[in-house]
Amino acid sequence: MSLNTATGKVCLWTLDHANPGSLETYVANGGYEALKKILAEKTPAERIIEQVKISALRGRGGAGFPTGLKWSFMPRSFPGDKYLVCNTDEGEPGTFKDRDILIYNPHQLIEGMIIAGYTLGAKAGYNYIHGEIYEQYESWQAALQEARDAGFLGKNILGSGWDHDIHAHHGYGAYICGEETALLESIEGKKGQPRFKPPFPASYGLYGKPTTINNTETLASIPWIMRFGGQAFLELGKPNNGGTKIFSVSGHVNKPGNYEIPLGTPFATLLEMAGGVRDGHQLKAVIPGGSSAPVVPGEVMMDLTLDFDAISKAGSMLGSGAVIVMDETVCMVRALERLAYFYFEESCGQCTPCREGTGWMHRIVQRIEHGQGRPEDLDELVRIGNNIGGRTICALGEAAVGPVVSFVRHYRKEFEYHIEHKRCMVGNGVGN
Amino acid sequence: MLSPDSLSRIDREVAKYPADQKQSAAMSALRIAQEELGWLSKDTIEFVANYLGMPPIAAYEVATFYNMYDLAPVGRNKITLCTNLSCQLQGADRIAVHLQDRLGIGFNETTADGRYTLKEGECMGACGHGPLCLHNNHMMHVQLTPDSVDKLLDDMK
Numbered sequence: 001m002s003l004n005t006a007t008g009k010v011c012l013w014t015l016d017h018a019n020p021g022s023l024e025t026y027v028a029n030g031g032y033e034a035l036k037k038i039l040a041e042k043t044p045a046e047r048i049i050e051q052v053k054i055s056a057l058r059g060r061g062g063a064g065f066p067t068g069l070k071w072s073f074m075p076r077s078f079p080g081d082k083y084l085v086c087n088t089d090e091g092e093p094g095t096f097k098d099r100d101i102l103i104y105n106p107h108q109l110i111e112g113m114i115i116a117g118y119t120l121g122a123k124a125g126y127n128y129i130h131g132e133i134y135e136q137y138e139s140w141q142a143a144l145q146e147a148r149d150a151g152f153l154g155k156n157i158l159g160s161g162w163d164h165d166i167h168a169h170h171g172y173g174a175y176i177c178g179e180e181t182a183l184l185e186s187i188e189g190k191k192g193q194p195r196f197k198p199p200f201p202a203s204y205g206l207y208g209k210p211t212t213i214n215n216t217e218t219l220a221s222i223p224w225i226m227r228f229g230g231q232a233f234l235e236l237g238k239p240n241n242g243g244t245k246i247f248s249v250s251g252h253v254n255k256p257g258n259y260e261i262p263l264g265t266p267f268a269t270l271l272e273m274a275g276g277v278r279d280g281h282q283l284k285a286v287i288p289g290g291s292s293a294p295v296v297p298g299e300v301m302m303d304l305t306l307d308f309d310a311i312s313k314a315g316s317m318l319g320s321g322a323v324i325v326m327d328e329t330v331c332m333v334r335a336l337e338r339l340a341y342f343y344f345e346e347s348c349g350q351c352t353p354c355r356e357g358t359g360w361m362h363r364i365v366q367r368i369e370h371g372q373g374r375p376e377d378l379d380e381l382v383r384i385g386n387n388i389g390g391r392t393i394c395a396l397g398e399a400a401v402g403p404v405v406s407f408v409r410h411y412r413k414e415f416e417y418h419i420e421h422k423r424c425m426v427g428n429g430v431g432n
Numbered sequence: 433m434l435s436p437d438s439l440s441r442i443d444r445e446v447a448k449y450p451a452d453q454k455q456s457a458a459m460s461a462l463r464i465a466q467e468e469l470g471w472l473s474k475d476t477i478e479f480v481a482n483y484l485g486m487p488p489i490a491a492y493e494v495a496t497f498y499n500m501y502d503l504a505p506v507g508r509n510k511i512t513l514c515t516n517l518s519c520q521l522q523g524a525d526r527i528a529v530h531l532q533d534r535l536g537i538g539f540n541e542t543t544a545d546g547r548y549t550l551k552e553g554e555c556m557g558a559c560g561h562g563p564l565c566l567h568n569n570h571m572m573h574v575q576l577t578p579d580s581v582d583k584l585l586d587d588m589k
Binding site: 095130132169172186190258287291325330338345430 | 448455456457486493494499500516520522553555557558560562569571
């Protein structure tokens with residue numbers, strides 16, 4: 001198997017090889033060929049963007065924004081410095097796909113970043129790597145050096161006369177830096193607090209220069225698209241949802257892990273690949289796209305396909321493709337208490353509705369969990385949620401509300417039972 | 433205040449950014465300082481700020497914003513356990529109880545001999561391998577069981 005159309009995988013095909021993360025494996029299987037061709041033929045940026053548009057590649061970090069369209073916003077004729085930034089600040093509970101790309105296919109990300117940098121006219125690229133994965137920060141920097149030594153990066157790349165370099169920037173523990181403008185502030189050596197938009201990063205980004213920010217998996221998909229064409233990538237998935245997608249499955253399954261499958265695959269198929277719900281248990285609920293995505297009852301989920309449009313129609317979102325599976329032993333109040341705490345802890349404190357609202361929601365869920373809930377608490381939670389959404393600079397506020405409102409909506413009886421009886425309706429907390 | 437080795441590591445970070453953007457290396461510089469000195473005192477933060485030519489308050493803002501910086505001394509071995517939902521579903525609560533029982537301390541506490549500090553962490557981006565923890569910020573240990581935790585603790589100096 002290789003970087004070709006036969007494997008059915010775009011990013012994690014290297015796992016079928018003995019030494020998946022090595023430059024040798026990557027080059028021996030067609031790696032850096034797309035870059036060589038582009039530089040040799042001096043492919044115009046417009047043609048590259050056109051292929052990315054045809055591919056229907058949508059941002060893999062959570063928002064699902066069409067990548068080709070995002071690239072077209074970049075003012076390429078702007079004479080000053082421009083930047084490409086890769087977002088590997090992967091800290092949304094349930095999401096662990098980008099770490100595997102850094103480990104098992106670091107060079108495809110590097111090649112994707114170089115091609116993106118060429119297309120966007122960027123002076124340099126930065127990859128912002130989540131603080132808690134220091135080992136991958138180090139190993140990816142080693143891969144960058146391999147790419148420099150092989151002539152793919154640095155001065156006069158492959159004799160083309162074009163200079164371009166890429167660097168890794170290490171985070172140090174702040175979920176909010178996954179928000180693209182907070183990430184830019186963080187690269188500038190500041191607190192990671194999101195900026196007002198507009199201006200958008202394409203006009204005022206890193207150091208005030210035009211900047212494009214893409215997710216790791218998004219950029220790692222680019223070499224495949226350039227080798228085999230946007231149409232081939234589109235055909236891996238379904239219309240408006242091109243390509244394969246890495247789904248990170250965690251929670252109550254027999255085989256948690258990453259599974260790269262075509263967009264549009266039924267959830268039931270993914271669950272089977274992950275070994276099914278852990279032995280002896282039944283599916284209760286699924287968070288289909290990372291902790292910010294509204295929870296979906298298991299029986300609804302079993303009828304859904306995994307693509308941006310289908311999950312969105314069901315009232316949730318595909319997000320980063322992080323699928324958290326919960327079986328019948330889970331107390332939804334307990335589970336929500338942990339998620340509510342996460343958003344309270346990670347709110348950057350800049351906007352009052354989020355700073356105060358996330359703490360308020362957590363305190364209410366906490367008191368319900370601990371048998372001190374009041375009958376009016378559930379409506380109060382929804383009311384607070386409604387007063388956060390749309391009233392903050394960035395999406396963290398809404399991300400905090402999604403779980404709260406959806407847990408209360410779908411599992412209201414459990415919350416009411418907790419308030420009335422001062423204990424769980426379903427036994428032992430989170431099933432352990 | 434910092435060793436030549438740490439300073440040259442900081443210089444390598446500075447070189448990643450445009451010449452007039454040395455502040456971009458603040459996060460790495462603080463990390464490197466913490467690696468050498470164990471934690472970040474106000475003096476250390478001020479030293480880093482001066483070294484990078486940025487106002488000390490701006491470096492202090494960075495040090496207080498990101499949660500992997502330690503602004504007070506910690507034990508020789510800081511263990512940060514992720515207790516977020518995916519890890520919790522995979523057994524992190526049991527590991528939390530085991531760690532606290534075994535060490536006789538709660539979260540955010542340090543053992544009397546200064547050997548261990550226990551912290552509760554947020555999502556580390558490796559959920560499929562949970563329960564998991566970080567040792568001294570940079571080494572991840574995955575698929576923890578009470579037995580593997582015991583071995584890990586015994587191996588820490």
